[in-house]
Amino acid sequence: MSNYATKRVLVLFTGGTVAGNVAKSDVSQNVKSDPNSFMEVLKASCEIVKQNWNVEIIPEVHELFNVDSSNILPENWTTLTGKIQEVYDDYDAFIVLHGTNTMGYTCAALSFALENINKPVIVTGAQVPLGYLGTDATTNLVNALRLAVWGYHQIKGVMACFGSQIITGVRVKKGTDFDYDPFKAFQTGSIGQIGRFIRISESALNKHLGYLTKSEPLAIQSRVLSVKKDFQTSTIASLTEFPGMSPKLFASLVENNGIKAFVFRAFGAGDASQHLREAFLYLKEKQIPIVVTSQAPSGVASFQVNEPGKELRDLDLAIPAFDMSIESITVKLSWLLAQNFSYEQIKSKMLEDMHGEINIENELI
Numbered sequence: 001m002s003n004y005a006t007k008r009v010l011v012l013f014t015g016g017t018v019a020g021n022v023a024k025s026d027v028s029q030n031v032k033s034d035p036n037s038f039m040e041v042l043k044a045s046c047e048i049v050k051q052n053w054n055v056e057i058i059p060e061v062h063e064l065f066n067v068d069s070s071n072i073l074p075e076n077w078t079t080l081t082g083k084i085q086e087v088y089d090d091y092d093a094f095i096v097l098h099g100t101n102t103m104g105y106t107c108a109a110l111s112f113a114l115e116n117i118n119k120p121v122i123v124t125g126a127q128v129p130l131g132y133l134g135t136d137a138t139t140n141l142v143n144a145l146r147l148a149v150w151g152y153h154q155i156k157g158v159m160a161c162f163g164s165q166i167i168t169g170v171r172v173k174k175g176t177d178f179d180y181d182p183f184k185a186f187q188t189g190s191i192g193q194i195g196r197f198i199r200i201s202e203s204a205l206n207k208h209l210g211y212l213t214k215s216e217p218l219a220i221q222s223r224v225l226s227v228k229k230d231f232q233t234s235t236i237a238s239l240t241e242f243p244g245m246s247p248k249l250f251a252s253l254v255e256n257n258g259i260k261a262f263v264f265r266a267f268g269a270g271d272a273s274q275h276l277r278e279a280f281l282y283l284k285e286k287q288i289p290i291v292v293t294s295q296a297p298s299g300v301a302s303f304q305v306n307e308p309g310k311e312l313r314d315l316d317l318a319i320p321a322f323d324m325s326i327e328s329i330t331v332k333l334s335w336l337l338a339q340n341f342s343y344e345q346i347k348s349k350m351l352e353d354m355h356g357e358i359n360i361e362n363e364l365i
Helices: 035-053 074-086 103-113 137-148 202-213 248-257 274-286 307-314 326-338 343-350
Strands: 005-015 055-067 093-097 120-124 157-162 165-168 172-174 183-185 192-194 198-200 236-240 261-266 290-294
Touching (some): 005 035, 035 137, 055 074, 074 103, 103 120, 103 157, 103 326, 120 137, 137 157, 157 202, 248 274, 274 307
Parallel strands (some): 120 157, 261 290
Antiparallel strands (some): 172 183, 192 198
């Protein structure tokens, strides 16, 4: 009789396109899926894994909520994190079925909230819902399952597994609404690719794993799992600069809307117009942190290239985002705000590489 390793896998169902939360169409079905639909998909794959890898998977599917991912709120991140914390000792791996529109935000939130997790949390979804012609839901779910029980490398922490890409949670960026491979690793390489085979970048995986022990030892049990699951996005304003933007807008948002932090997409390498200097001086006086990123799709906000950016650096008026994605900037800032860190602490921690979200390089010019 063969001896099989046993893996208990919990699939957490949150809705999104994968579940059929899409607009009605005259040229395709209108199919809604529930947790039982995904259990049927898993059964055949579990048997194949058992025969080929000698791993017996015991899957369960639990519906946490069922919303279009455009409607995801920080409360959903807290619920999702809380569920993983609650049942942490009962499962060997977790798969999160999620919509694509805010997947990058949720992946980042889980990464910051589950600081020293010792198990895989694999996030996936679909471009075409389960039950529709051309669906990628089956492939993505099965690939997430493969990765979750993969025995040839240490798979731990939060990752997205979508299309052919395996991406660390703080670098998940959606680039298209159409392709079957919509996600890329923002500004960095992927952890690996998945197709007929799984190909892992040893250096990328080791870097990802290294962050899991940065604050605490790896959590063998839930009692030592470090969880900080609150986020405060409601007091963040996210703005995009344009020529002639009024500097008075910032004070108005602080004084009339209770804004406590800003994410600002400036020009170039974080080169906010000098026309806005009074706004930045006001925010510094009021100790309101502002994180400045670039509008350039592959830009790096370093404050080291042009005079407007260097002025922000020299006068200590803003926090440079360097190569952080807008998803990681927003989630990280909201996570720090929820922990009541001071202005100076937020400035410092936004530049601390906690999970691989930021790479600080000094320009040589």
